[in-house]
Amino acid sequence: MNPVRSLARAKGASPEDLGGATSYGMNKIIDFLKDVRIELSKVNWPTRNQTVQYTFVVIGLSLALAVFLGGLDFVFQLGLNRFLIK
Helix, strand or coil, X not given: CCHHHHHHHHCCCCHHHHCCHHHHHHHHXXXXXHHHHHHHHCCCCXXXXXXXXXXXXXXXXXXXXXXXXXXXXXXXXXXHHHHXXX
């Protein structure tokens, strides 16, 4: 960010004091996008193979959980039908 603008904002300057509301707002957006680009360049992105592996892990765990919960539902349904509902 622009150190002069940061200092002016810290001292309570209004956007009009810094060259108008429009340019102030645009500069703020541009500074934000530059910072985002810098931060995204620091990210350690997974490789394509890692992404595929993680996707299969998520799908597998989701299916396992669905089967487990379906089994519990079936067991509870049998118990209710046998003992409570006659």
